[in-house]
Amino acid sequence: MMSIPTRLERARIVIDGEPRMVLAGEIHYFRLARADWEDRIRAAVDAGLNAVASYIPWIWHELPDGTIDVTGESRPERDLGAFIDLCAEHGLWFIARPGPFQMAELKNEGLPHRLRREHPEIHPVGWDGAPASTRTVDYLAPAFLAEAERWYDAVLAPLAERQREHGGPVIAVQLDNEVGMLDWVSNTPTLTDQAVREFSAASGIALDPRGGAAGTDDELALHAALGRFTRTRFARYLQTLEAWARDRGITAPLLVNIHGTGGGRGLTYPIGVSQLAPAYRGRAGLTGGTDMYLGELTVENVADLYLGNAITASVHGADQPLTALEFDAGDGDYGEDLAALTSPEATVLKTLLDAAQGVRGINYYLFAGGINPLLDAPVGDGDDRIGFTGERHGFAAPIGPEGERSPSLDGVAQATAAVREHERLFAVGTQVTDDLVLGFVADHYLTEYAHPAARRRQQQVRDLERHRGFGARQTLVRALVLGGWSFGALDLQAAAGTDPAWSAGMPGDDRDGRDRELIVLATGAELGRGVQEFLARHVRTGGRLLLVGDLPAHDADGTPCTTLADALGVTSAGHTQERVDADSEYHPTVRAVGPLADHGVREVRVGGAQLFAGAGEELLRERGTGRPAAVRVTLDGGGVAVLLGADYPVHAGFWRDLLALAGARPRLELNGDRPGVVAVPVAADGEAAIVAINVAPYPVTVAPAFDGAPLPAEPVLLPPRGHRILPLPDARRTAPTPDRTETFA
Numbered sequence: 001m002m003s004i005p006t007r008l009e010r011a012r013i014v015i016d017g018e019p020r021m022v023l024a025g026e027i028h029y030f031r032l033a034r035a036d037w038e039d040r041i042r043a044a045v046d047a048g049l050n051a052v053a054s055y056i057p058w059i060w061h062e063l064p065d066g067t068i069d070v071t072g073e074s075r076p077e078r079d080l081g082a083f084i085d086l087c088a089e090h091g092l093w094f095i096a097r098p099g100p101f102q103m104a105e106l107k108n109e110g111l112p113h114r115l116r117r118e119h120p121e122i123h124p125v126g127w128d129g130a131p132a133s134t135r136t137v138d139y140l141a142p143a144f145l146a147e148a149e150r151w152y153d154a155v156l157a158p159l160a161e162r163q164r165e166h167g168g169p170v171i172a173v174q175l176d177n178e179v180g181m182l183d184w185v186s187n188t189p190t191l192t193d194q195a196v197r198e199f200s201a202a203s204g205i206a207l208d209p210r211g212g213a214a215g216t217d218d219e220l221a222l223h224a225a226l227g228r229f230t231r232t233r234f235a236r237y238l239q240t241l242e243a244w245a246r247d248r249g250i251t252a253p254l255l256v257n258i259h260g261t262g263g264g265r266g267l268t269y270p271i272g273v274s275q276l277a278p279a280y281r282g283r284a285g286l287t288g289g290t291d292m293y294l295g296e297l298t299v300e301n302v303a304d305l306y307l308g309n310a311i312t313a314s315v316h317g318a319d320q321p322l323t324a325l326e327f328d329a330g331d332g333d334y335g336e337d338l339a340a341l342t343s344p345e346a347t348v349l350k351t352l353l354d355a356a357q358g359v360r361g362i363n364y365y366l367f368a369g370g371i372n373p374l375l376d377a378p379v380g381d382g383d384d385r386i387g388f389t390g391e392r393h394g395f396a397a398p399i400g401p402e403g404e405r406s407p408s409l410d411g412v413a414q415a416t417a418a419v420r421e422h423e424r425l426f427a428v429g430t431q432v433t434d435d436l437v438l439g440f441v442a443d444h445y446l447t448e449y450a451h452p453a454a455r456r457r458q459q460q461v462r463d464l465e466r467h468r469g470f471g472a473r474q475t476l477v478r479a480l481v482l483g484g485w486s487f488g489a490l491d492l493q494a495a496a497g498t499d500p501a502w503s504a505g506m507p508g509d510d511r512d513g514r515d516r517e518l519i520v521l522a523t524g525a526e527l528g529r530g531v532q533e534f535l536a537r538h539v540r541t542g543g544r545l546l547l548v549g550d551l552p553a554h555d556a557d558g559t560p561c562t563t564l565a566d567a568l569g570v571t572s573a574g575h576t577q578e579r580v581d582a583d584s585e586y587h588p589t590v591r592a593v594g595p596l597a598d599h600g601v602r603e604v605r606v607g608g609a610q611l612f613a614g615a616g617e618e619l620l621r622e623r624g625t626g627r628p629a630a631v632r633v634t635l636d637g638g639g640v641a642v643l644l645g646a647d648y649p650v651h652a653g654f655w656r657d658l659l660a661l662a663g664a665r666p667r668l669e670l671n672g673d674r675p676g677v678v679a680v681p682v683a684a685d686g687e688a689a690i691v692a693i694n695v696a697p698y699p700v701t702v703a704p705a706f707d708g709a710p711l712p713a714e715p716v717l718l719p720p721r722g723h724r725i726l727p728l729p730d731a732r733r734t735a736p737t738p739d740r741t742e743t744f745a
Helices: 034-046 080-089 114-118 142-160 181-185 193-203 219-247 269-280 302-314 344-356 408-421 423-428 455-467 472-481 492-496 529-540 563-568 594-599 652-661
Strands: 006-009 012-015 022-027 051-055 093-097 170-174 254-258 286-292 322-328 359-368 436-440 488-491 518-523 544-549 570-577 589-592 608-614 617-622 628-634 640-644 677-684 687-694 700-702 716-718 723-727
Touching (some): 022 408, 034 359, 051 359, 080 093, 080 142, 114 142, 142 170, 219 254, 254 322, 269 286, 286 359, 302 322, 302 344, 302 436, 302 472, 344 677, 408 423, 423 677, 472 518, 472 652, 488 492, 492 529, 518 529, 529 544, 563 570, 589 594, 594 617, 608 617, 617 640, 677 700, 687 716, 716 723
Parallel strands (some): 022 051, 051 093, 093 170, 170 254, 286 322, 322 359, 436 488, 436 518, 518 544, 544 640
Antiparallel strands (some): 006 012, 570 608, 608 628, 617 628, 677 687, 687 723, 700 716
16 A cells, blocks of 8 residues: 555644644745745744745646646746745645635636636626626536646646655645635625526525525525535535545645634634535545634634634544644734734744644745736736735735745744644644533524525524624633633534534434533524434433523524423523613613622623523523523433523623533633633643633733642743743643544555
8 A cells, every 4th residue: 555644643644654733834936036935945944834835826827828837837936846846955845725716815816817708607696696796706617627627637746746655745735725705705605507406406495596585484494505505515616626636646635724714803714614614524634724814812812713723623523633724924914004013922822822722734824925926918907917916915924025024923933933842742632621612503604695685684694693603792702711711612513413414424422411511502593403402402311501692492494493492491581682772771781699699799781681481590680670691400310501691791700600500610720810811731642731821911920720739839920922831740630532543545
């Protein structure tokens, strides 16, 4: 059997037989004069990187006559193999990102302009048959697939012969880039005639989906079916590329880039996971990678990064490691308008949090800027260059377009030094988690499409966006992450085993609830029947549940479903909501009562509250109505459910006591003098540590204890934007149970 030096195994990246941390920097050879290649590659080595990544743009390598040059016959900067070989000469691995679809601030999203001229049908139509407003494509249009396969024929050849098995540096190849992102941000599902026929056959819905069933009883059902159908189209496309890559000799791991951040936040990142996970989950030799642009890491967005990693891991198979395929590492001044600046320390903090959560490969994007070359054939778009940023590209990168070094470069060097000092721990270690998991419901993120006239659908999307994932006001996940809790995520739809298209055939979780962690879930009134049935069985068989938000009342298609509420014996007593208008105003407040009475000295203002009736011990009372806004239900089989209907603030003591009532206590006590520190325990066989980062703008002193035992002899001072890696004295006590191993050949 042929040896494959690079493989994915037990959620690790194994290169030349050893688990490794891959620390790459994105360098666009096509935006540099060939004489400058070596300078940027040397800079990568000096910054502590061990790999280079690059897009390989189709728009750059295809000539006006349609031929494809990857050997440099037309221009030396098109010699792809020479650039890869130069990386190898300097001891660096290479991650190839050949598209076909690119983005990368390239015009026409990196596709040759002739494609749209010769094949206008590849440009999709959406709602009401209107053309898409972006430069997206119908990925499954026969003409696009035929052209893309011709591109793969040309570009994969120099990559295949330079893989590790042949002594070269190529360790991974990314399949297409941010698939589905432009469809989402433009609210344009692909609804060509071909797609409509496929949708009707798959869904059984006779209505033309281009009208969104707006104003009919089928409005919600059609949108739910369309979102799920689009997932299958993305999976078919990416798996087609996968097959092409394997047929053309690519044996290295294949990567899928997951999009979704915006405005320095990751609240919408799970939309990308929802769109793309079925394309790669559980598939041998494939894994997914995050694409996160968060800028400065602060108390506002640190939970976004944490939860994004946890959710991504929840949809991976046992052998699929986390990666960060685009990791922002510059100064944040992307528009050269000084609208934002990111500190070098942010790169260090984000890198350490990623590594602690099990991210095995990080690609700093963009590491080096460059110059957008002119197109060989002008297209009359103003400057006739391959990129839309003007002549210069990569203004915010640690190394600027002309090669100037910025302070961000120091941040990359500090980050890589910290990881390399503990490489064995980060390359094989596992996050040590508390006895709780955060529930992930993929269908809560099927919100990318809403017909402009579909009013019920638009209201549904607003409700989902308010409650899902992070909870209303985003207090749930912040309370956990900044409160010292260590947790992963549980893919509830896959665990329920009722949606094989989503779980890609992976088996459900049929354990009794008493054998699982406490499940924490933020949800609105929509929660799919399969997930409700799973959670009801979880609690009935001795499991524990903390439900934050509204009491589930209907399925995604609008069908009434109260399976979970019925199992708990709880009903809705209505809602209160913050309101101020010309005639009146209402300001909901709650007071802790019963077991939480110690927190009830003062009433707490909330933005709104779900009120409860029926079973349960009252924990919060809404003043204006006198109704419970939180209850605890104990079932005969020992199961416990705590329902929190109010968007309670991040009061660390309250949340800790609430979780204790649900049956969970943290193993790590930070004992900080003020909030702002995030700490993640990591353990491998023979080594364990606490990775602590301070995202606050002030110093924080912590006196951490793990399982009741103090760690350092003296309190630890973490300066603003600072970090510490604190050893755990008994690594064997905290090491995770070895997971299942599968070796791919």
